[in-house]
Amino acid sequence: MIGDYPRLGQASADGATKSIVLNMGPQHPSMHGVLHLMVELSGETVLACRPVIGYLHRGIEKLFENRTYNQCIVLCDRLDYISQYSNEWAFCRAVEKLADIEVAKRAEWLRTMYAELVRITSHLLWWSSVGLDMGAWTPLIYAMVPREHLFDFYEATTGSRLMPNYLRFGGVKEDVDPAALEELHDWLGTEFFAHLDEFDGLLSGNEIFLSRQRGLAHMTTDQAVAWGVTGPMLRATGCDRDLRKDTPYGVYDRLEWQTMTDARGDALARYTVRMREMRESANMAMQCIERMPAGEVRTRLPKVLRPPAGEVYVRTESTRGELGIYLVSDGSVKPYRLRVHSPAFMNISSLPRLVPGAHINDFFAIFGGVDNVMAEIDR
Amino acid sequence: MSGHQFLVALVWVLALLVVMALNIIFMDWYERKLIGHIHLRPGPMHTGWHGLLQPFADMLKMLGKEDIVPTGADKLFFWIGPMVVVVPLFLALTVLPVAPGAALADINHGLFFVFAMQTIVPFGITLIGWAGHNKWSLVGSLRAAAQLITYEIPMLIAALGVVMLAGSTRLTDIVQHQTVWWYALKLPIGFAIFFVTGLAEMNRTPFDLPEAESELVAGYHTEYSGMKFGFAMMSEYNSMLVGSWLLVLLFLGGWNLWPLPPSPLWVVLKVYLVQSFIVWIRGTYPRMRLDDMMEMSWKYLIPAGLANLLLVGVLGTVFPKF
Amino acid sequence: MTPDLASLAERFGGTLDDAGFDPTIRVPRENWRALAAALAADGVWFSDVTAVDTGETVDVVAHVCASRSEQITLKTALSDDDLTVDSLVPVWPGVEWLEREVYDMFGVSFDGHPDMTRILLYEGFEGYPLRKSFLLDVEEDG
């Protein structure tokens, strides 16, 4: 069923089916952020679901129009605050493409490295919440150990744990201490993989976990593409669409890596893809550290940037999928229109199509696999 | 009943109340500590030495909270509900011995008395869930009812194997049969079934669906606050105590620890080891799915339990000394 | 496989602009859905639907992908007095929420949309924030 999906109240409209509507969120112990889901239930079976979003709407797209380009980077961090560098990179790529700015060599490597590290930190948070959604508390804490280590690295090198404001047009803000990189490389190669093995032992092989995830909320590639689902969720249907391979940017074409896919299309496939991506991202970050050339990290630009009038749409593979930045410039110091096409927004819009028929019990198992960030959905 | 008997019974009741209270206080602290260490954190540290006074702090906090009765709630059942849960569990404690004959009432059908009391608990939980006038608690309580009724059957079947071997339903007799070989070693299948169903009876992970905080907020006691919420917590620790005590008596040799002399100390030790294991499981596993759980009981545990019963019958007939 | 964009634009009474980064097809709003349907029949999938307030008109913009690396921009201009256009939901079901967002932010209503309600803002919010006429209370720098 690609097209329509059951709407709220549709199943009980005939009067024969008795149903109750549960309001899950915006304040609910396991809701990720301030999402409000109206769920229609018949017994424990979900008949329909209607996500109500916007509780975190800050009007970022409007704020962009009132800020200079440099100040916009600050706001990019606030879009998807658990994959900050991906957002900054997406925006910087759009501006660089429009204004034809060349990026410093070393900065490209640094950007790629940070984007992959942030994919790891984001997936770690996802992994912890996937366990939590099913009632396992321990993953939450265990995933924080490597995540904190990476955050310490972010803080030592960029000055902030969560909101780095690190990328600049034509490069990055400042170079990274080689000793810190060396240390990170060692940690990724040894301790981090040990952590991942531990995670696999704790959850990936657990029979209870497997029986809950297997065959849950199945989705085909055709459905995923028609619904606009991207990123790990799409790759979990067996489609190897990945913008890092399809439209290479940064230094992705120079690294040795594979797109991680899983053809099963269910919740377990989404889990497996993200787990594999963490390992691959660590490999890529290590390659970046090994092969990073020395040199400048920032191209000299005028203090006030005025990109020429025009428009550009740039898609970046963010942690959650295809992050599109549509930038319209009128030649002034502020963007005329800056549209953020958010992958989490598209993925969460597929939720009402995935959950009908599932148990309320499985609802959060499906929901956890969507991996949403409300800040990016509501913008 | 003579005055003397009455006095003895009164002392026993008071002693049991103290045991219950001490268990709650200790487990409240112990579970936090254990889960804390599993989570790589030290747990409560600031209330007394290593947070030993934490349970009292919790109690003060609960007493200080406003006792809210929701507008739409059924007030009578809202009050009665927690008591219907706590009282049967306390009654179950009265027949559990710590040494030969050492119980408030070491009755002949002690085992079935405990089961009968445990069967009342789902009624209380259903009352709680219904009275709260809340969709979450309703779903949670119905889950609890379905789960407890489903898991009582394999639990009884597993216990029947023990009864067949011991030839008695009196708990003292059952323990006296395990001086060297515990029934856990003789009947591993029965033991496993009893343990798993016991977890489900206690609403512990991975069977804590009635209070699944990730989907049902707090399950059947969502609307409870203050001391009534405290009652819900107490009943949880109580059912854990009853369940693990029963497990120790039926399968783990009770006060026997061969070659050491029998002692009530072993009962205490074993009960807390079992409870530690239950907490350890809570710190490790995700929650099961409702339909999987039902399926497991009806499709696997009950047939396995019946097979176990058959095996016990055959072995008991062929080797009378087994 | 890239569809022949020039002939497509011609077929739907539109223009093709190849000067920018991505080829851009502008069509009158009557042919908006027909253009999308023709592209979808060629295996084109959507990436984004949004709008831009150009001052005189509100342009509904759709970014679609002809292949994994080729993007096409579709545009249709709507005048201020009649902000309606055919919905693309029958063509690409996933644009449902994107069109709701355009409705929310620009006031463009989509014909044939199954659920034309506000999405990020609450029902009863006055104004359409991403229109240029909607001014923010911006502090002036000294």
Added chain:
Amino acid sequence: MFGSGLLKGLRITGKRMVGPTKCDMYPYHRRTLPTKSRIFLAMRATPDGKPLCRACLTCQQNCPDHVIRIERDPDDRERAVSFTVDSGRCTFCGLCEENCPYDVLVFTQDFERATFDRDTLVYKLIDDGMATGACVTVEPTDEPAGEADADG
């Protein structure tokens, strides 16, 4: 075999249970933050209380959130009479520090400034033309740092 995953999980948590904890006991053990951490804005000043700020207003113009307010001396355009920071609005983006042509602004790593009163989040770095206690004292150097790319 069914159950091996369950046992493996128990082994992992069991090992962690007896292993060391990984908590920073915060109020008792305070971590020193890396020097790059951006926490609160401060200004370099000479030991005798002269701020190094030249009132060029670059930071004020670069600040996305209107945190900084500078009052220039009407007689001397290179002298700031007051420099107010409303840290309650600050997003710690670091654009002021980065763009300061004289390298005068710095971030301190003092993060314990939780307060019950929003007004106390507004503090002055320069008051009456003199550096306040929130400034960082540096030894005066002959050449002001960063003069060369002042018009960058």
